[in-house]
Amino acid sequence: MEKKQFKTESKKLLDMMVHSIYTHKEIFLRELISNASDAIDKLYFRSLTDDSVSLKHDDYEIRITPDKEARTLTIEDNGCGMTQEELETNLGTIAKSGSFEFKNDPDKEDENIDIIGQFGVGFYSAFMVADRITVESRAFGEEKGSRWESEGADGYGIESCEKETAGTVITLHLKEDTDDDKYSDYLEEYTIKELIKKYSDYIRYPIRMITEKSVPKEGSEGEFDTVQEDETLNSMIPIWKKDLSEVTDDEYSAFYQEKFFDFEPPLRVIRQKAEGTSEYIALLFIPGRAPFDYYSKDFEKGLSLYSSGVMIMEKCKDLLPDYFSFVKGLVDSSDLSLNISREMLQHDRQLKVIAKALEKKIAGELTKMLDEERDVYEKFFNNFGTQLKWGIYSDYGMHKGLLQDLILFKSSYEGKPEEGTLVSLKEYTGRMKEDQEKIFYASGGSVEKIKSIPQVESVIAKGYEVLFFTEDIDEFAIQMMRNYYEKEFLNVCKDSLNLSSEEDKEKLKNENESKADMFKFMKESIGDKLAKVKFTNALENHPVCLSSEGDISVEMENILNKMPDAQGQQVKAETVLEINMNHPIAKRIESLYETDKDKLADYSKILYAQACLINGMPLENPTELSELVCGLMV
Numbered sequence: 001m002e003k004k005q006f007k008t009e010s011k012k013l014l015d016m017m018v019h020s021i022y023t024h025k026e027i028f029l030r031e032l033i034s035n036a037s038d039a040i041d042k043l044y045f046r047s048l049t050d051d052s053v054s055l056k057h058d059d060y061e062i063r064i065t066p067d068k069e070a071r072t073l074t075i076e077d078n079g080c081g082m083t084q085e086e087l088e089t090n091l092g093t094i095a096k097s098g099s100f101e102f103k104n105d106p107d108k109e110d111e112n113i114d115i116i117g118q119f120g121v122g123f124y125s126a127f128m129v130a131d132r133i134t135v136e137s138r139a140f141g142e143e144k145g146s147r148w149e150s151e152g153a154d155g156y157g158i159e160s161c162e163k164e165t166a167g168t169v170i171t172l173h174l175k176e177d178t179d180d181d182k183y184s185d186y187l188e189e190y191t192i193k194e195l196i197k198k199y200s201d202y203i204r205y206p207i208r209m210i211t212e213k214s215v216p217k218e219g220s221e222g223e224f225d226t227v228q229e230d231e232t233l234n235s236m237i238p239i240w241k242k243d244l245s246e247v248t249d250d251e252y253s254a255f256y257q258e259k260f261f262d263f264e265p266p267l268r269v270i271r272q273k274a275e276g277t278s279e280y281i282a283l284l285f286i287p288g289r290a291p292f293d294y295y296s297k298d299f300e301k302g303l304s305l306y307s308s309g310v311m312i313m314e315k316c317k318d319l320l321p322d323y324f325s326f327v328k329g330l331v332d333s334s335d336l337s338l339n340i341s342r343e344m345l346q347h348d349r350q351l352k353v354i355a356k357a358l359e360k361k362i363a364g365e366l367t368k369m370l371d372e373e374r375d376v377y378e379k380f381f382n383n384f385g386t387q388l389k390w391g392i393y394s395d396y397g398m399h400k401g402l403l404q405d406l407i408l409f410k411s412s413y414e415g416k417p418e419e420g421t422l423v424s425l426k427e428y429t430g431r432m433k434e435d436q437e438k439i440f441y442a443s444g445g446s447v448e449k450i451k452s453i454p455q456v457e458s459v460i461a462k463g464y465e466v467l468f469f470t471e472d473i474d475e476f477a478i479q480m481m482r483n484y485y486e487k488e489f490l491n492v493c494k495d496s497l498n499l500s501s502e503e504d505k506e507k508l509k510n511e512n513e514s515k516a517d518m519f520k521f522m523k524e525s526i527g528d529k530l531a532k533v534k535f536t537n538a539l540e541n542h543p544v545c546l547s548s549e550g551d552i553s554v555e556m557e558n559i560l561n562k563m564p565d566a567q568g569q570q571v572k573a574e575t576v577l578e579i580n581m582n583h584p585i586a587k588r589i590e591s592l593y594e595t596d597k598d599k600l601a602d603y604s605k606i607l608y609a610q611a612c613l614i615n616g617m618p619l620e621n622p623t624e625l626s627e628l629v630c631g632l633m634v
């Protein structure tokens, strides 16, 4: 056989396997059996629509054969098999499925070993126990088979061979025993049985082995005969069908991590068993972190769909609303027919009923988590909270009722147990001041930025709590909500916010009215960027600030105009320049209006630029500002 080289990455991984010091080498069996089961799944799927597959569900099996003399362990399946090219690509390169991102960093050796433990590395793990591996495979529909053979990292050979039926036979020639590792144990009936119970019990196809049993010899007391028996080693009961009490948390975690390719255990396991009009079992998981592509277009939501233990669809997206798209898991229902098509599924009433029930269940579990395990919930929220907020925004706010108590915000609240903790709307409204009618918030890129906005400073100084909207979606979501239990939201940078006494309000109103001409002059000097200029009494120390009128805040204007499809159709906030009527600058502009209008025009521009800077907005014309300020200095 001609020797071919493995791809670089595969070679590295192989090297690691061959020289592995990993103590749970036994997982190799789980990996090979899982591949065999997948291969049978594939052929079984095909049989649903292809009459040329003559095998029935009961004909499928995985067979284990230990041979002590030859020192080999053979794992055989009658699944879809592989063509010669497939053997070459599948076993010559490390899994391309993206399920396993191999870390090359030598400092991360330990972490790599951990990865092997948590969800294995597929076929190559067999090199932890074998010094030579032969794979004979025949793809369904092909006449001939192919043989692939390798002794490890220095390459593999491939050639055609005879094979009677479709499927794959993998023969491991076990390494010599050492003081630390007794590889020959893997040829013992007892060890094999134990490993299969431990790792592969729920595999839905029988894993069979010829075993030996002693039976009393007929007619002669006390004597025994050894008989051979073809024994099925796995119970074939899927983990989700077992009683809750039968399955440990670790087993659920292991199942989740292996099936959904996650390094981390799930934050929460949710199991729902429904009986009556619609019968199903759902086993759902809330992941501990967002997948790298979660907030991209490539992410596909969905739950695996099973019909009585047989998978009929890998990702059924109709089972999950977008706002719960982070949930992983499966639904197994005996009510669904096995060969139901995708189109039919979409209209399936049963499926809609299940989806509705799951939605309720997930929301309920999240609420429980928020109430009982706040730190876990915040971890969850930091990963997936944006998605919940999008959920409130989507479909014209239809899901407000379901989601409004699940969203959290950053806040100015000081009584938080620790910095960075989030608050819910229920908490916010629960401690609102008596005279406070609205829920105050302010938007900006970061907490620091928001805190330095003049209006925010003054509202906090007056003892009110302000929610900090640091995410783009925040303000859009609450605009869609409109209110939370009749309490409306108010951006503290809106010009309608006025927390002063009736008397002060009156004073301000009169002042603004009497200076209307001056403000008109100032606005015209600044240009058409502004809706108006006016006095405010809401600022503590700052001379000026920007606010907005109408529905679009300055922050929203920024976000909307940044969006890819915003070109041409620029959205404009109705921006207001507010001048602190108690600041010395107020007197100054009033006197300039009487004595030096040219200077007031320049001052107006400078004040506007200052307000932009204070509110974290970009300056349209920095050079002009620089020249104006210089003009004042010399």
Ligand code: ADP
Pocket: 031, 035, 036, 039, 077, 079, 080, 081, 082, 090, 091, 094, 095, 096, 097, 099, 121, 122, 123, 124, 167, 168
């Ligand atoms: P993974 O299973 O994570 O994709 P593996 O290295 O275990 O990675 O296997 C690589 C590929 O080889 C599989 O995706 C599958 O296409 C193929 N393969 C492995 N074992 C078998 C088998 N017994 N029958 C058919 N194909 C197999």
